[in-house]
Amino acid sequence: xxxxxxxxxxxxxxxxxxxxxxxxxxxxxxxxxxxxxxxxxxxxxxxxxxxxxxxxxxxxxxxxxxxxxxxxxxxxxxxxxxxxxxxxxxxxxxxxxxxxxxxxxxxxxxxxxxxxxxxxxxxxxxxxxxxxxxxxxxxxxxxxxxxxxxxxxxxxxxxxxxxxxxxxxxxxxxxxxxxxxxxxxxxxxxxxxxxxxxxxxxxxxxxxxxxxxxxxxxxxxxxxxxxxxxxxxxxxxxxxxxxxxxxxxxxxxxxxxxxxxxxxxxxxxxxxxxxxxxxxxxxxxxxxxxxxxxxxxxxxxxxxxxxxxxxxxxxxxxxxxxxxxxxxxxxxxxxxxxxxxxxxxxxxxxxxxxxxxxxxxxxxxxxxxxxxxxxxxxxxxxxxxxxxx
Numbered sequence: 277x278x279x280x281x282x283x284x285x286x287x288x289x290x291x292x293x294x295x296x297x298x299x300x301x302x303x304x305x306x307x308x309x310x311x312x313x314x315x316x317x318x319x320x321x322x323x324x325x326x327x328x329x330x331x332x333x334x335x336x337x338x339x340x341x342x343x344x345x346x347x348x349x350x351x352x353x354x355x356x357x358x359x360x361x362x363x364x365x366x367x368x369x370x371x372x373x374x375x376x377x378x379x380x381x382x383x384x385x386x387x388x389x390x391x392x393x394x395x396x397x398x399x400x401x402x403x404x405x406x407x408x409x410x411x412x413x414x415x416x417x418x419x420x421x422x423x424x425x426x427x428x429x430x431x432x433x434x435x436x437x438x439x440x441x442x443x444x445x446x447x448x449x450x451x452x453x454x455x456x457x458x459x460x461x462x463x464x465x466x467x468x469x470x471x472x473x474x475x476x477x478x479x480x481x482x483x484x485x486x487x488x489x490x491x492x493x494x495x496x497x498x499x500x501x502x503x504x505x506x507x508x509x510x511x512x513x514x515x516x517x518x519x520x521x522x523x524x525x526x527x528x529x530x531x532x533x534x535x536x537x538x539x540x541x542x543x544x545x546x547x548x549x550x551x552x553x554x555x556x557x558x559x560x561x562x563x564x565x566x567x568x569x570x571x572x573x574x575x576x577x578x579x580x581x582x583x584x585x586x587x588x589x590x591x592x593x594x595x596x597x598x599x600x601x602x603x604x605x606x607x608x609x610x611x612x613x614x615x616x617x618x619x620x621x622x623x624x625x626x627x628x629x630x631x632x633x634x635x636x637x638x639x640x641x642x643x644x645x646x647x648x649x650x651x652x653x654x655x656x657x658x659x660x661x662x663x664x665x
Contacts, residue, residue: 301326359489386486393482394522407515425566427452460493517551531610624661
């Protein structure tokens with residue numbers, strides 16, 4: 277073992293397993309009750325191997341006040357592996373060559389991804405494209421055009437396999453490569469109306485999930501899914517989104533991860549465009565075509581080969597060069613979110629004390645606290661107390 281395997285302060289992911297037994301044990305560790313991503317990585321760092329971590333887990337649980345703790349049974353993990361074999365799913369582990377580079381940068385990067393389809397797509401440059409489930413005709417047309425032209429320019433289109441904008445983007449990018457991040461098990465297709473699309477992606481694209489095989493998606497799984505959609509790409513494009521929607525959660529995840537957010541403007545009288553217009557007002561890059569997306573992405577991919585744009589993406593009127601605009605409002609909001617989360621723990625603290633610690637005004641803190649509360653990241657308790665969820 278190297279020093280970083282035993283250094284509790286290391287931020288590097290644990291080294292990949294060197295045997296099938298260790299891989300099995302790591303999956304068993306993560307599937308054990310009350311073991312989330314942070315605890316999983318800490319236990320591996322402290323104990324060196326998953327077998328050692330599993331042996332220590334009951335005592336760790338007792339120290340935390342949990343009596344009669346039982347680790348995940350081997351039969352449960354074996355059943356998951358059997359389901360994966362039946363679905364022709366492959367396990368991609370953090371620390372291996374197949375794991376996507378940008379996702380690996382996240383503090384809460386999933387230790388495992390179940391994948392079905394062309395795993396090589398995880399190594400191509402990606403753009404995440406999200407939007408409303410009840411998208412307008414114009415919104416779905418825009419999603420198709422963006423996905424088709426970005427795919428033709430060499431980018432893999434990432435979305436969430438939902439109805440509306442997601443489905444339109446996946447369908448348009450099938451020939452060039454598209455990735456669906458699923459909220460439930462990778463073998464569970466939701467919604468059912470996208471079954472044919474999902475099956476096509478198993479042949480010509482890629483479906484991925486961090487959840488156990490066979491898991492039916494629930495509401496609480498979608499915010500976790502959204503962070504992966506944002507985390508796979510350097511930029512997230514929002515096509516249509518209401519003022520309070522999952523697409524805006526994905527955009528906020530992208531900002532928190534230090535990624536770019538781009539948005540397609542819409543009619544001010546259409547509620548489905550309210551979120552996009554709000555993002556643009558706050559500094560997101562305005563997008564009219566794939567050419568705008570690639571122009572915004574080009575500084576991020578200086579070493580990438582020049583990729584030809586399709587005619588439909590380049591056919592736009594001449595204009596003067598747009599000055600570089602620092603997205604101060606969005607970046608400040610994302611920084612405040614991170615500050616708040618860093619100062620909170622499961623132990624409640626008074627809201628006024630938190631605001632004093634942040635050294636911001638109550639009017640500045642209130643919108644950020646509301647965003648995090650709606651996102652399920654913090655909890656508001658009796659007596660004006662706040663805690664981290």
